[in-house]
Amino acid sequence: MSVTAAEQDDPHGTKPGAELLSAVRGYLDHLTVERGLADNTLTSYRRDLRRYLEFLGERGLPALDRVGADDVTEFLRRLREGDTAHPPLGGNSAGRAVVAVRGLHRFAQREGITAHDPAREVRPPSPPRRLPKAVSLRDIESLLDAAGGGDPRALRDRALLELLYGTGARISEAVGLDVDDVTRLAGSASGGDEARPDVNVVRFRGKGGKERLVPVGRFARGALDAYLVRARPVLAASGRGTPALFLNARGGRLTRQGAWAVLRAAAERAGLTDVSPHTLRHSFATHLLDGGADVRVVQELLGHASVTTTQVYTLVTVDRLREVYAASHPRAARTPVGWSATP
Structure with missing residues (x-):
């Protein structure tokens, strides 16, 4: 200067x-x-x-x-x-x-220019906590319906979006899946415990190479089955052979950019704006917590190293509870005359 x-x-x-x-x-x-x-x-x-x-x-x-x-x-x-x-x-x-x-x-x-540091105790302002963006279940359903269709690429798109919302996966995790990463774990047949049914799971490789198993729900599993049986063989025929789960039109692994394009096209058809793959991940977590899931279970499903990262979703849920309470409870809307809101 x-x-x-x-x-x-x-x-x-x-x-x-x-x-x-x-x-x-x-x-x-x-x-x-x-x-x-x-x-x-x-x-x-x-x-x-x-x-x-x-x-x-x-x-x-x-x-x-x-x-x-x-x-x-x-x-x-x-x-x-x-x-x-x-x-x-x-x-x-x-x-x-x-x-x-x-x-x-x-x-x-x-450097000895001054004898003291007056700025030592002055801290930078804390950045505002940005709450994750989640969309309603109705909008999620509209988005998934917009990705439907009977041709191979439409079946792939529906399976991809169902998996992203149904598991809370990061987009990089989803496109990094191989066919063998989607599997079925056998339940217990009999014995001292009650019989447990088989469960469909997907193995994700998250940040730092850490692996986690996440259950796959009925809708996502149905979309994946339709894609694997009716669409993936068609897409794979034009390629050299790859273990990738999601394929592009040339038979190679679908890229992050390609997955983004799938979501963007479906969002446009559904009339939704400002929707990203992370929106589906946020919605997955928020809807689980709204349904009563424990925050530590959601932490495991998302693959967060610390529960503190997951707890930001509870703020979204608390805000929603506050709105419902204020709108629904007869004595929540205002403070009675003569009462103080603070002790």
Whole structure:
């Protein structure tokens, strides 16, 4: 960052002092030479630090050793709320700017430019928790019906989408399946326990090569059987032979892009927008929890390493329960007169 560039980008006429410019220049050189940050990251840091210098100039702070924790906190507030010269920043952008500022102060203390680090206790804003997007069962049924048909590719498409929703599989897991990964586990015949029926399962290879077995429901199994008997042999005839479960028109393994195209076409025919393979995975988890499934069972079915990852789906379910409760219970809609909602 040159002095000229910093002055040209200062809309308030509050030119940063030489000490500030020297500290920022040294920090950026450190990031470039010693840390080897990518060019795009360095560009973002330069922009964030230029705004920080503007802010310090407005507050009459000529050097980093004059900056206090309150100043850094106020800078974060300005980032989120915006001002006459800047629009408000979202959590991710504001967080990146705070990381740049904290790094600058940490560098300055380590290099002996300042005796203290006022930004040490200032944390980047937590990114908003994005709730998974799920669609209603009616929309799922419309989507699956839109993928129906009697020709080989239509049978494949229906089987693929039924499997994605019926098992909660990632799209990469689904297209990575081989025929032998879909199997039947024999139930117990007799003895001390009650007889258990056979169960259809699919073996997925998830992240890190971790395998898991997931039951296949009646609808997905029916669609898979129709595809394996009536469609896959036709598609395989044009290829060189592959163990892949889902085949493209040339007889090779269906790609992630091809599976995306299958879903996109079915969604368009069903009149649905903003539907992705992950939407089916989210819907699988949400509908299970809505039906009373234990969160740890859903964790195993999804292949999550930690139940914390799965628990985000419970927020969707709680929101739905809250809506139903507020709309249905006669004493849920409002607080009685004279009562306080808080103790």
